[in-house]
Amino acid sequence: MPGPSADPIELSSAERAVLEGWARRRKTAQALALRSRIVLACADGGTNSGVAAELGITRGTVAKWRERFAVDRLEGLSDEARPGAPRKVTDAQVEAVIARTLEEKPPNGDTHWTSRSMARASGLSQSTVSRMWRAFGLKPHLVETWKLSTDPLFVDNxxxxxxxxxxxxxxxxxxxxxxxxxxxxxxxxxxxxxxxxxxxxxxxxxxxxxxxxxxxxxxxxxxxxxxxxxxxxxxxxxxxxxxxxxxxxxxxxxxxxxxxxxxxxxxxxxxxxxxxxxxxxxxxxxxxxxxxxxxxxxxxxxxxxxxxxxxxxxxxxxxxxxxxxxxxxxxxxxxxxxxxxxxxxxxxxxxxxxxxxxxxxx
Structure with missing residues (x-):
C-alpha cells in the first residue's frame, strides 16, 4: 500500500486503457510512456519507493507524477509550458511572409527572394525569415529544371x-x-x-x-x-x-x-x-x-x-x-x-x- 503521505490512485477502465496504450505503443514519447507506467504501478498499490526501485528512477519522480495525476488526471501527465520570453512573431506575420514568398517577386526586380531582401520587406530579422522558410520547407534560391516530351507517339512508345x-x-x-x-x-x-x-x-x-x-x-x-x-x-x-x-x-x-x-x-x-x-x-x-x-x-x-x-x-x-x-x-x-x-x-x-x-x- 502507498505510504501515509502518498495519495492512493484509483483508475477508471477508460483511464487504464489509455495509460496501458501509452505505455506499450512504440511511437509514444519515452517520457510519457514512463509516466504512464508510474501511474499504473501506483494504481496497482505500489509505494513511491517500491515503484522507484522497480522502474529504476528516483522516489521524487514517482511522487511528482503520482501527485500530478491525482490532481489533473491524464492531462497532468503532459509537460507544462516552459518559462521564457513571450513569442514576438505573430501567426499573421508568419502567414504574410510565407504568402509573399510564394506569390510575389522582390520589388527590386530580382527573380527570387533572399532572406535579407525578405527581412527588409517584412521588417523582421534575417534569422527569423530563415527559420520560417526552414519550417515550411521553402528554398527560394533553388530551381529544378524539367522537360516534357512533345512526341505525338509518346503514350504508345x-x-x-x-x-x-x-x-x-x-x-x-x-x-x-x-x-x-x-x-x-x-x-x-x-x-x-x-x-x-x-x-x-x-x-x-x-x-x-x-x-x-x-x-x-x-x-x-x-x-x-x-x-x-x-x-x-x-x-x-x-x-x-x-x-x-x-x-x-x-x-x-x-x-x-x-x-x-x-x-x-x-x-x-x-x-x-x-x-x-x-x-x-x-x-x-x-x-x-x-x-x-x-x-x-x-x-x-x-x-x-x-x-x-x-x-x-x-x-x-x-x-x-x-x-x-x-x-x-x-x-x-x-x-x-x-x-x-x-x-x-x-x-x-x-x-x-x-x-x-x-x-x-x-
Missing part, C-alpha cells in the same frame, strides 16, 4: 518500352543501347593532390584537352552486364559496326530487343537494310526528350561518377584503355538495373504534373 522491360518476350534478350559521345581525354594543368585526413582530394579547375572518343554501350538490365566499344567518330557506320558486335556477342538462339533513342544515325537506310537482313533484331524507340527511359543512361551515370569525372588522361588511347579496364571490372561483378514503374503509373504521374502546371497560372 512509353507502353512499348515499359512493356519490354516488365514483360520481355520469351527466348529474347533486352538490351538498352546508346552512345556517350564526346568523352574527353582531360589532363589537369598541375598534379592531383591526394586525399588526406581533413582535406579532400584536390585538382586544378583548368585542364588540357587531348581529344575525344565516343562510347557505344548495350546494357542487359537483367544481369547488368555491358557490351561496349569505343569509336573515334559517331556516325551510322560506327553504329552498324556496334550492331555487328552485339550480333556476334549474343548467342544465335535469342531474339534481340534493343531499347534506344531516336537519334538520326539509328534510322539511316543502311541501318534499316542491315536490320532487314537480321530479323532477330527488334528496335523499341523511347519518346523524344525521354532519355530517362533508357536504362543504359543510368549506367553511363555510374561510369561518369566512378571513373571519368575525376580521372586524368594524356591521350585518347589512354582514355579508351582506361574505360575498357573499368568496363571489364564492372562485367566481373555486374549489378542489375530493375525497372519498377508501370506505364500507367508513369502516365498518371505526368498527367498530375501537367495539371499542376495548368493550375499554377504561370
Amino acid at each position: 512509353v507502353r512499348d518500352v515499359v512493356g519490354v522491360y516488365l514483360d520481355p518476350p520469351e527466348k529474347a534478350i533486352v538490351l538498352c543501347v546508346d552512345e556517350k559521345s564526346q568523352v574527353q581525354a582531360l589532363d589537369r594543368t598541375a598534379p592531383v593532390l591526394p586525399l588526406m585526413p581533413g582535406t579532400p582530394q584536390r585538382m586544378t579547375h583548368d585542364y588540357v584537352r587531348h581529344g575525344t572518343t565516343s562510347l557505344f554501350a548495350a546494357l542487359d538490365p537483367t544481369s547488368g552486364s555491358v557490351i561496349a566499344q569505343t569509336f573515334r567518330r559517331h556516325r551510322h557506320q560506327e553504329f552498324l559496326r556496334f550492331l555487328k558486335l552485339i550480333d556476334s556477342s549474343v548467342p544465335k538462339g535469342y531474339d534481340l530487343h534493343l531499347v534506344l533513342d531516336n537519334y538520326a544515325t539509328h534510322k539511316t537506310p543502311a541501318v534499316k537494310n542491315w536490320l532487314l537482313r537480321h530479323p532477330r533484331f527488334h528496335l523499341h524507340f523511347t519518346p523524344t526528350s525521354a532519355s530517362w527511359m533508357n536504362l543504359v543512361e543510368r549506367w553511363f551515370a555510374e561510369l561518369t561518377t566512378r571513373k571519368l569525372r575525376r580521372s586524368t588522361h594524356r591521350s585518347v588511347v589512354e582514355l579508351e584503355a582506361d574505360i575498357r579496364r573499368w568496363i571489364n571490372a564492372w562485367n566481373k561483378d555486374p549489378k542489375p538495373f530493375v525497372w519498377a514503374k508501370t506505364a500507367d503509373e508513369i502516365l498518371e504521374t505526368l498527367a498530375a504534373y501537367c495539371q499542376r502546371i495548368n493550375d499554377s497560372g504561370q
Whole structure:
C-alpha cells in the first residue's frame, strides 16, 4: 500500500486503457510512456519507493507524477509550458511572409527572394525569415529544371518500352543501347593532390584537352552486364559496326530487343537494310526528350561518377584503355538495373504534373 503521505490512485477502465496504450505503443514519447507506467504501478498499490526501485528512477519522480495525476488526471501527465520570453512573431506575420514568398517577386526586380531582401520587406530579422522558410520547407534560391516530351507517339512508345522491360518476350534478350559521345581525354594543368585526413582530394579547375572518343554501350538490365566499344567518330557506320558486335556477342538462339533513342544515325537506310537482313533484331524507340527511359543512361551515370569525372588522361588511347579496364571490372561483378514503374503509373504521374502546371497560372 502507498505510504501515509502518498495519495492512493484509483483508475477508471477508460483511464487504464489509455495509460496501458501509452505505455506499450512504440511511437509514444519515452517520457510519457514512463509516466504512464508510474501511474499504473501506483494504481496497482505500489509505494513511491517500491515503484522507484522497480522502474529504476528516483522516489521524487514517482511522487511528482503520482501527485500530478491525482490532481489533473491524464492531462497532468503532459509537460507544462516552459518559462521564457513571450513569442514576438505573430501567426499573421508568419502567414504574410510565407504568402509573399510564394506569390510575389522582390520589388527590386530580382527573380527570387533572399532572406535579407525578405527581412527588409517584412521588417523582421534575417534569422527569423530563415527559420520560417526552414519550417515550411521553402528554398527560394533553388530551381529544378524539367522537360516534357512533345512526341505525338509518346503514350504508345512509353507502353512499348515499359512493356519490354516488365514483360520481355520469351527466348529474347533486352538490351538498352546508346552512345556517350564526346568523352574527353582531360589532363589537369598541375598534379592531383591526394586525399588526406581533413582535406579532400584536390585538382586544378583548368585542364588540357587531348581529344575525344565516343562510347557505344548495350546494357542487359537483367544481369547488368555491358557490351561496349569505343569509336573515334559517331556516325551510322560506327553504329552498324556496334550492331555487328552485339550480333556476334549474343548467342544465335535469342531474339534481340534493343531499347534506344531516336537519334538520326539509328534510322539511316543502311541501318534499316542491315536490320532487314537480321530479323532477330527488334528496335523499341523511347519518346523524344525521354532519355530517362533508357536504362543504359543510368549506367553511363555510374561510369561518369566512378571513373571519368575525376580521372586524368594524356591521350585518347589512354582514355579508351582506361574505360575498357573499368568496363571489364564492372562485367566481373555486374549489378542489375530493375525497372519498377508501370506505364500507367508513369502516365498518371505526368498527367498530375501537367495539371499542376495548368493550375499554377504561370
